[in-house]
Amino acid sequence: MPNKFKPAKRLSLPGYPFAELERKAAAVRNAGLPLYDLSIGDPDLPPPEFVIDATTQALRDDQSHKYPSSRGDLKVRQSVAKWFKSRFRVDLDPENQVCILIGAKEGLGQLARAVVNPGDIVISPEPGYPVYWRAGCKLVEGNLKSLVLEPENSYLPDIKDLSGAKLVYLNYPNNPTGAVATDNFLQSLADLAEAEPEMTIAYDMAYSEVTFGQPARSILEFTQSAVEFHSLSKMANATGYRVGFAVGDPARIQAMIRMKEETDSGVSLVFQRALAATLDSYKNGTPPPEISSFMDIYRNRKKQLISVLEDRKIEVFDSEATFYVWFRPGGSETEFVEKAIASGVLLTPGTGFGSSCGGWVRASVTCPDEPFEKALDILKSIKL
Numbered sequence: 001m002p003n004k005f006k007p008a009k010r011l012s013l014p015g016y017p018f019a020e021l022e023r024k025a026a027a028v029r030n031a032g033l034p035l036y037d038l039s040i041g042d043p044d045l046p047p048p049e050f051v052i053d054a055t056t057q058a059l060r061d062d063q064s065h066k067y068p069s070s071r072g073d074l075k076v077r078q079s080v081a082k083w084f085k086s087r088f089r090v091d092l093d094p095e096n097q098v099c100i101l102i103g104a105k106e107g108l109g110q111l112a113r114a115v116v117n118p119g120d121i122v123i124s125p126e127p128g129y130p131v132y133w134r135a136g137c138k139l140v141e142g143n144l145k146s147l148v149l150e151p152e153n154s155y156l157p158d159i160k161d162l163s164g165a166k167l168v169y170l171n172y173p174n175n176p177t178g179a180v181a182t183d184n185f186l187q188s189l190a191d192l193a194e195a196e197p198e199m200t201i202a203y204d205m206a207y208s209e210v211t212f213g214q215p216a217r218s219i220l221e222f223t224q225s226a227v228e229f230h231s232l233s234k235m236a237n238a239t240g241y242r243v244g245f246a247v248g249d250p251a252r253i254q255a256m257i258r259m260k261e262e263t264d265s266g267v268s269l270v271f272q273r274a275l276a277a278t279l280d281s282y283k284n285g286t287p288p289p290e291i292s293s294f295m296d297i298y299r300n301r302k303k304q305l306i307s308v309l310e311d312r313k314i315e316v317f318d319s320e321a322t323f324y325v326w327f328r329p330g331g332s333e334t335e336f337v338e339k340a341i342a343s344g345v346l347l348t349p350g351t352g353f354g355s356s357c358g359g360w361v362r363a364s365v366t367c368p369d370e371p372f373e374k375a376l377d378i379l380k381s382i383k384l
């Protein structure tokens, strides 16, 4: 019998754009040659020991064997509120302003389902995390408006360009560029949120703790009419734990919780406890030495990579945050990435973050020291 199954039309998203690059990477691996992976933002370092201890301990708690609540355990939500107060000096009500998520990614899509009707305008920045335009717009049949951000404006948008949207995704510290938001920008964004109460601002701070200069500030320091996303993934090298949280405007958080109640049963208490242990480890808004030392490692690797690129006169976007290096090698990004693959280094072409990002390439420094050194040697000698 022929299979007549057809997935729903909303699932007809363009496929992953790098099939050809993947084929080339597979050919290098199949030939038994080393391929040093600087393409994925998945930390190579482990979570801090005290986080692993809290997680294993939680596994032995009888409560952990039960269904969790969709919005998250009250004690864990209280840890979020306490952390928020010490880290950003913002008061949050754990009862109605905090929702625990199966990672920030889940929440970014969940918010769209909770606020977007078919045809509503959704703004998604370029370069940007593809989930914004895919789960955040296409899957909910929104009307996509891409917002091209420019290096000349430090990858910050003109506030005027956000007007009239139902949902706006923004992300600072930024993947892939490492750009950070200024206080002036956050103040203008807050003014817009207050002036256009129908608009929802989804402010993605998945990299809030991966900064090497000034600590990143929250949009909630400027307005409470927004939803902000945080994640344990990059904060504690725990992408596999799948836990994050959304905070902000009670009405929007409640709408997300309603949507979650209909579709999932929340995050395992085991990993919620991992989140609480991490947040509780902060003292007066300052991370514990374990987290600071990871950030030092990323900072050093980033410095090393930038110095290799700059020695080769390659333009690098100046950034003091995230474990990504965003650079413009000159010429076609695909050609550069293909050359790098053939020489043994895997990178991400900028066009993976939006069609307007040709010429740019992203490298992630989440690669163990030894292979990272080897990747640097290759990048030093690659023919341009």
Ligand SMILES: Cc1ncc(COP(=O)(O)O)c(C=O)c1O
Pocket (backbone or CB within 6 Å): 041, 102, 103, 104, 105, 106, 129, 171, 174, 175, 204, 206, 230, 231, 232, 233, 239, 243, 244
């Ligand atoms: C900008 C941005 N937001 C959110 C996420 C997803 O984070 P999580 O692991 O919490 O789902 C990522 C993951 O790479 C990201 O780059």
